[in-house]
Amino acid sequence: MVVLELSEQDVNRLFRALADATxxxxxxxxLVADVSVSQLADSYSMSFAAVQKHVAVLEEARxxxxxxxxRERMVRGNLDRIRQAQRLLDSFEELWxxxxxxxxxxxxEDEPAPPDS
Amino acid sequence: MVVLELSEQDVNRLFRALADATxxxxxxxxLVADVSVSQLADSYSMSFAAVQKHVAVLEEARxxxxxxxxRERMVRGNLDRIRQAQRLLDSFEELWxxxxxxxxxxxxEDEPAPPDS
DNA sequence: ATATCATACAATCAAATGGTTGTATTAGAA
DNA sequence: TTCTAATACAACCATTTGATTGTATGATAT
Structure with a gap:
């Protein structure tokens, strides 16, 4: 089993990257198919450069x-990273x-439970 | 079973709120105990108002x-929201x-699989 | 009643974010 | 070779974020 080795910064980047609909x-x-950056750019109503930046954010978050x-860059989703995020959320659940x-x-206990003090 | 009813904005807020270590x-x-805002503020090397704002961000993200x-406000973690985030990540996995x-x-297929075209 | 503790909230500020346009480079097509 | 498509990257700008300080309000304790 792979140990979850993510710095706080890594976790910040991971969730931040997910905090945008595009x-x-x-x-x-x-995740479902190989797509190039320009193919992605065609789908959104924003400039190519903007899409490029979103991809860069996702790349930094791995x-x-x-x-x-x-001459093109194929972008491929990394499911492992998604799973790491899931494990992080699992740890919240374990705490709870x-x-x-x-x-x-x-x-x-024998004694009746004390009220929260 | 509760349907996952979150707008894109809600999801943005949810992940954004998680993208900060504090x-x-x-x-x-x-999640593990009831804590007041001022108790929280004592733990971090930042102003009370800053902690108050972090709590507000978490509150908006529910x-x-x-x-x-x-005279104090007890802050309680909402595990349901964490679980909603988990379900969102699950949906990525399902797509994959x-x-x-x-x-x-x-x-x-009968024919040999064509290369990605 | 008064002092104090816990909170709320406004104003301010630097830095990060999300977008733009413009220019340069590189690989494939004509 | 020359044109074009795909990308890289810099400069710029508006808005949001994350923090600060200061002031006001409300609930407890003395």
Whole structure:
């Protein structure tokens, strides 16, 4: 099993990259098929350069990778990164569960559970 | 089962809110215990107002809710929102899987699979 | 009643973000 | 070779973000 080795900065970049509808759409499209930057650019009502920048943000977050193919760059989504994000969210859930566990222990004590103090 | 009813804006806010280490820490802490805004503020090397703003961002993203308790506001993490984020990431994974399925169908054809065209 | 603690909120500011246009480079097509 | 399509990248601009300080309000404690 691969250890989750992400710096806080990496996590910031990861979630930030996902916090934009155009970028999420790019991730979707590049997960289901190989697409070039110019093909992507044709789909959105913004300049080529703007799309290029969105791809760059996704690339820094390692949510996609670019691979040269002739004179164009094919963009491919990186599912592993998505899974890392999922594991991060899982850890929140585990924290929450640990709280419930502690509450259960309190409730199981001989003495009645003290109110939150 | 609850339908995932989030606008693009909601999703933007959700991921954006998670794209900051202080805010993620606040979510963690408020998932495991009830904490007031001032208790939170004591933990970070920034002004009370700055922490207040982080909490406000989390609140707009509905990752936490504030509940008045006497003169202080208790902040409580909202696990449902985390789970919604998880479901969003799941949908990426499903998209990817659909691609694999389509590739499998191609490979199962009589004719040898054509190269990506 | 008064002092204090917890919060709310406005004004301000530097830096980052998301977009633009323009110019340069590079690879394929004619 | 020459033209063109795909990309790279710089400069610029408006808006948002993340922080600050200062002031006001409300609830507790003395």
């Amino acid at each position: 970028r999420r759409d790019i991730v979707c499209r590049t 949510l996609v990778a670019k691979e040269p193919r002739g 569960r640990s709280r419930i566990d502690r509450l259960d222990i309190l409730l199981a | 805010r993620r820490d606040i979510v963690c802490r408020t 990752l936490v809710a504030k509940e008045p308790r006497g 899987r659909s691609r694999i399925d389509r590739l499998d169908i191609l490979l199962a």
